[in-house]
Amino acid sequence: MKKIAMIGSALSGNKGAAAMLESAMQTLGEKYPDAQFTLLAMYPQQDKEQNTYKNLTILRGDSFYLGAVINSWALLYRLLPGARNFIKKRSPEVKALAEADVLLDQGGITFVDGREVFLIYNVATILPALNVKTPVAKCAQALGPFKNPINRMAANIFLPKMARIVSRGAITHAHLEGLGLKNVTEGADYAFCLEVTDAEEKAATKKFDMNFFKNGNVVGVSPSVVLRKKVDKHRGPGAYAKETAEFVDYLTKEKGYKVLLIPHSYRSAETQLQHNNDAPLCRDIYAQVSGQEKCQLLDVELGSQELRCIIGKCDLFIASRFHAMxxxxxxxxxxxxxxxxxxxxxxxxxxxxxxxxxxxxKLQHEYLKTRFAELEEEQKTVRAQLTKKLPKVKKKSYNQVDVIQSVLER
Known part of the structure; x- marks a missing residue:
């Protein structure tokens, strides 16, 4: 029986993280039907509430606990061999890591210039496994560039220690090759492996009225709180929501579309916290839309597969949240x-x-109108290109399953 630990993914909150987690469980479960999975979760209580997998255990892995507690116990595990049984009893997280055959790091973007504020967390997610001698496989993610001295130093220290690293595209692959790393495999995002079944579509219809997709073309819009922060920083508070709402009105009033606002990161409706939560932003945008009769807000938490079913029914899509794309x-x-x-x-x-x-x-109303008009005009060509290229991308995504299996079989 293989034991597989995971970090950086989730069931609640960011549904891209959920898609990566469920893709790993689907694909590796086919290889190892008796595999047991453990997730060190950023939101352990919420993930436990949403966990329907009998072979998935949820343990605490929020930032403070990970950095201060798990890392401390893992360091003691390394330094005090005689105390290891005691440490396992005191820390179920370290026990899970020590007994795992591999840790899958599913952080979507790590060791990137300009995101040095997250560098400590990027290290903290992999350091406990290194201290307990469990191999780490970095699933497909964006890394680099590495021009910032602090980021480059951290990358040079820790990335060579990974059992394998899967790049998520040619740009990341070039950044990693620039470090001279030999443990890199080119891949594609793990979420491309996610399979959607009739069961997920039926589940989605219970949470969202699919009649919205009848009688008129639908444009899906997936905003992002990360993008909002960047836009508002340069153009003033509220600029991003206002710009998005104005474009929604343009789509509904001037172009005749229906618009579905989709928060692809969603936390409980009771919270206004915006980390990994696009719902408050989408509510703000929706409140500013004047043509609400042709715009609907998907204000309910769905699973990653259910969301994919709904997104797939849109005629065109505008994405700022990565895994919505x-x-x-x-x-x-x-x-x-x-x-x-x-x-x-x-x-x-x-x-x-x-x-x-x-x-x-470049997020300006006139520029957005121009680019959308171009997409409208070329949509048949774009759809044909997607149909042509998707099998190859899925195959590249599935390559990381072989990479992980090679680590498991060592």
Missing amino acids: VSSLAMQVPTLVIGWSHKYREVLEMFGLEKWAFGHD
């Missing part, structure tokens, strides 16, 4: 991407569709 591409929906990192572009490059991404610095 992955789902729209996987469902072959022509997509316009407003991003803030190379991670968007390198995925679109796999489909030959990188021209449909632009940075948040």
